[in-house]
Amino acid sequence: MDTMTIPAVPAPRTQVTRKDVARYAGVSTAVVSYVVNGGPKKVAPATEAKVQEAIRQLGYRPNAAARALKLGSSETIGLVIPDNSNPFFSMLAHAVEDAAGALGYALVLTNSDGNLAKERRNIRNLAARQVDGVVLASVLFEPELADLEAAEIPSVLLSHSGSSAGVTTVGVDLAKGARTAVEHLIGHGHTNIGLAMGTTTGNEADAREEGWVRALRDAGLPEGPIARSAFTRVGGYAAGRRLLASGHRPTAIFASSDMQAIGILRALHEAGLSVPGDIALVSFDGSEDAEYSWPTLTTVEQPVRDMAEAAVRALVGADRGEPAQHRVFPTKLLVRQSCGCP
Amino acid sequence: MDTMTIPAVPAPRTQVTRKDVARYAGVSTAVVSYVVNGGPKKVAPATEAKVQEAIRQLGYRPNAAARALKLGSSETIGLVIPDNSNPFFSMLAHAVEDAAGALGYALVLTNSDGNLAKERRNIRNLAARQVDGVVLASVLFEPELADLEAAEIPSVLLSHSGSSAGVTTVGVDLAKGARTAVEHLIGHGHTNIGLAMGTTTGNEADAREEGWVRALRDAGLPEGPIARSAFTRVGGYAAGRRLLASGHRPTAIFASSDMQAIGILRALHEAGLSVPGDIALVSFDGSEDAEYSWPTLTTVEQPVRDMAEAAVRALVGADRGEPAQHRVFPTKLLVRQSCGCP
DNA sequence: GACTGTGGCGCAAACGTGTGCGCACCGGAA
DNA sequence: TTCCGGTGCGCACACGTTTGCGCCACAGTC
Numbered sequence: 001m002d003t004m005t006i007p008a009v010p011a012p013r014t015q016v017t018r019k020d021v022a023r024y025a026g027v028s029t030a031v032v033s034y035v036v037n038g039g040p041k042k043v044a045p046a047t048e049a050k051v052q053e054a055i056r057q058l059g060y061r062p063n064a065a066a067r068a069l070k071l072g073s074s075e076t077i078g079l080v081i082p083d084n085s086n087p088f089f090s091m092l093a094h095a096v097e098d099a100a101g102a103l104g105y106a107l108v109l110t111n112s113d114g115n116l117a118k119e120r121r122n123i124r125n126l127a128a129r130q131v132d133g134v135v136l137a138s139v140l141f142e143p144e145l146a147d148l149e150a151a152e153i154p155s156v157l158l159s160h161s162g163s164s165a166g167v168t169t170v171g172v173d174l175a176k177g178a179r180t181a182v183e184h185l186i187g188h189g190h191t192n193i194g195l196a197m198g199t200t201t202g203n204e205a206d207a208r209e210e211g212w213v214r215a216l217r218d219a220g221l222p223e224g225p226i227a228r229s230a231f232t233r234v235g236g237y238a239a240g241r242r243l244l245a246s247g248h249r250p251t252a253i254f255a256s257s258d259m260q261a262i263g264i265l266r267a268l269h270e271a272g273l274s275v276p277g278d279i280a281l282v283s284f285d286g287s288e289d290a291e292y293s294w295p296t297l298t299t300v301e302q303p304v305r306d307m308a309e310a311a312v313r314a315l316v317g318a319d320r321g322e323p324a325q326h327r328v329f330p331t332k333l334l335v336r337q338s339c340g341c342p
Numbered sequence: 343m344d345t346m347t348i349p350a351v352p353a354p355r356t357q358v359t360r361k362d363v364a365r366y367a368g369v370s371t372a373v374v375s376y377v378v379n380g381g382p383k384k385v386a387p388a389t390e391a392k393v394q395e396a397i398r399q400l401g402y403r404p405n406a407a408a409r410a411l412k413l414g415s416s417e418t419i420g421l422v423i424p425d426n427s428n429p430f431f432s433m434l435a436h437a438v439e440d441a442a443g444a445l446g447y448a449l450v451l452t453n454s455d456g457n458l459a460k461e462r463r464n465i466r467n468l469a470a471r472q473v474d475g476v477v478l479a480s481v482l483f484e485p486e487l488a489d490l491e492a493a494e495i496p497s498v499l500l501s502h503s504g505s506s507a508g509v510t511t512v513g514v515d516l517a518k519g520a521r522t523a524v525e526h527l528i529g530h531g532h533t534n535i536g537l538a539m540g541t542t543t544g545n546e547a548d549a550r551e552e553g554w555v556r557a558l559r560d561a562g563l564p565e566g567p568i569a570r571s572a573f574t575r576v577g578g579y580a581a582g583r584r585l586l587a588s589g590h591r592p593t594a595i596f597a598s599s600d601m602q603a604i605g606i607l608r609a610l611h612e613a614g615l616s617v618p619g620d621i622a623l624v625s626f627d628g629s630e631d632a633e634y635s636w637p638t639l640t641t642v643e644q645p646v647r648d649m650a651e652a653a654v655r656a657l658v659g660a661d662r663g664e665p666a667q668h669r670v671f672p673t674k675l676l677v678r679q680s681c682g683c684p
Numbered sequence: 685g686a687c688t689g690t691g692g693c694g695c696a697a698a699c700g701t702g703t704g705c706g707c708a709c710c711g712g713a714a
Numbered sequence: 715t716t717c718c719g720g721t722g723c724g725c726a727c728a729c730g731t732t733t734g735c736g737c738c739a740c741a742g743t744c
Contacts, residue, residue: 015729017729018731027693029695029731030693030694030695030733031692031693033733034693034732034733037732042692043692043693047693061469061470062730063411063472063729064472065407065410065411065472065729065730065731066407066699066729066731067731068410068699068731069411069700069701069729069730069731070698070699070732071699071732072357074407084435084436085429085432085433085436085630087427087432090432090435091427093432094425094427094453097451097453101452106450106452106467106471107452108418108448108450109435109451110439110449111440125448126448128404129406129448233630233634237634266638288427288575289631291575292575292579292604292607293636294608294636296608357699357700359699359701360700361700370723370725371701371725372723372724373722375702376723383703383722383723384721384722386722404700405699405701407699408701409700409701409702410701411700412701412702412729413701413729686743686744687742688744689741689743692737692738692740693736693737694737694738695734695736696735697732697733697734698733699730699731699732701729702727702729703727704726704727705724705725705726706723706724706725707722707723707724707725708721708722708723709720709722710719710721710722711718711720712717712718713716713719714717
């Protein structure tokens with residue numbers, strides 16, 4: 001045995017080019033291009049067949065980089081999300097990928113991990129990669145938007161209730177959704193309703209909090225205790241414990257995300273409290289996790305697939321080039337066990 | 343008001359090129375390139391400063407497509423997974439993105455949705471996009487591999503226990519992990535241990551099943567009932583119901599994924615059975631969901647981050663070009679409530 | 685038979701980079 | 715002064731495409 005065996009370096013990537021195909025088929029490179037792209041030019045059926053055969057024989061695959069360079073479009077869009085491990089965002093990412101794929105676009109995924117600097121890097125990186133657009137679903141501050149505008153990259157903000165000026169946004173009416181949830185709890189006779197909210201300074205958290213406040217105010221009820229945390233299970237767990245430790249414990253809690261609600265559920269279980277018996281719980285997002293928790297979670301569903309599709313279409317689909325607009329999708333209260341309905 | 347307002351077409355994407363920078367700085371385009379890439383050539387500090395300033399002023403950003411065309415590398419890797427909504431795979435995707443990003447590579451995400459034709463399309467698509475490598479975490483059949491070899495794209499199989507010949511694989515010893523889990527249940531005195539397994543014909547399911555079989559056999563125990571389903575909550579739920587309906591109901595269940603376990607949990611709850619009191623449960627994956635279920639799930643953890651990093655490094659990192667190998671990472675039994683430990 | 689119209693195809697110029705090669709200049713040594 | 719080595723920079727080509735333009739051959743018309 002030879003111990004000096006050269007590692008299987010994956011063969012010099014000798015790319016089969018259009019020129020090879022042309023030579024093999026006995027035509028010019030232009031014809032190959034016409035055949036491949038069904039260009040504006042007609043090509044005789046016989047010639048076309050020859051070219052197709054040559055392509056098959058040689059295993060020719062057009063070079064996307066060259067195409068992108070020539071066309072000025074990479075047929076790729078970018079996605080910036082905080083954390084693909086978070087079920088809500090992974091659901092979103094999947095939906096965006098589907099929508100993009102349906103239009104022939106690939107999806108470059110980037111996670112910001114709640115790190116502003118990283119989010120910035122990601123956006124710059126995507127811009128440098130000539131993506132045709134970027135979907136931002138993140139805690140976004142002005143500087144980022146400025147960057148994008150400067151780079152002249154089409155972009156759409158996802159899951160934000162549109163307030164930003166010149167950029168298209170796609171989302172739900174967070175305030176209204178939250179309000180519906182809280183009113184549902186009020187309808188069950190609760191008068192001390194706590195709130196588990198996010199810590200972001202973006203406009204996500206605010207609107208949901210506003211919905212909670214207004215529902216209570218309109219019902220003539222006092223505001224219950226508030227706990228803020230990250231939109232995660234761990235964060236929710238901590239928030240749950242804080243709510244339980246608060247002065248007079250709420251009999252119901254509205255959580256601003258399913259993840260937080262699941263953390264809260266754990267805190268309640270540990271405290272030996274039953275849900276909804278001792279404390280009722282309603283949350284936000286409508287992720288699948290809420291359907292398989294114990295008890296199952298009543299939650300405000302966001303139509304993620306529709307939102308993703310709208311975002312992608314605004315970027316590279318039929319709605320491209322239309323003036324910036326704010327699309328607001330309806331939420332839907334999914335009533336399950338945790339709210340205390342019979 | 344003028345109702346004919348022209349929509350804000352995102353400005354003709356007039357790209358600032360290297361030539362512009364060169365002209366602005368009063369140097370040649372080559373120098374700009376040297377400055378940007380820190381090329382092999384030296385450039386005088388004064389010139390460099392001028393160029394940097396020009397770059398800043400003009401907001402120059404190198405065109406990734408042109409670079410990719412020239413270098414024959416897109417600084418991009420592809421990921422093929424069944425479903426990014428599935429927590430295990432979303433965790434994996436996040437880890438792969440991190441590892442790739444650390445090496446300066448972007449990640450193109452594609453979902454196969456358990457659809458073989460789509461998986462095939464995704465792979466072809468990635469190949470056409472000149473990705474520098476592909477991480478495959480999927481139910482993979484031979485034809486796909488052949489495609490990859492044909493396209494000469496470096497690839498690594500993730501989460502497969504390596505049996506494939508010429509391709510690098512990264513994963514865990516599924517059989518051993520499963521065996522540990524089942525032995526743990528046996529240690530608790532269970533003698534009728536059921537199995538919730540996947541339906542895939544790949545090598546994923548088999549090894550775990552094998553571990554279950556061997557643990558039982560070595561302990562002189564009979565094989566309990568088996569239910570097969572997709573690696574999802576819904577699938578697990580159905581499998582759970584089937585296991586409950588089986589001849590003589592098991593007192594413990596080993597589930598081949600956390601998702602299935604969570605579905606089973608729901609089935610058990612609905613049946614009014616307590617876990618682990620009436621039925622113990624141990625699963626596989628170690629996703630965060632298993633930590634926040636009720637009761638919390640004892641599960642066999644896969645070191646996903648390590649695996650992702652190893653896969654990416656084998657593709658485009660330090661380990662690139664090494665001969666195909668099969669890296670097997672250790673699993674770890676995370677003992678929580680569902681197994682019945684005190 | 686000459687002219688014209690048309691369908692089918694080839695030529696060659698970009699797209700924005702990276703980089704080998706060569707040229708100009710400059711300081712020092714003879 | 716002449717020669718020489720070295721440093722710093724410019725020229726120009728190639729990467730694989732797309733596509734406007736022009737050429738050729740052929741059929742139809744007078």
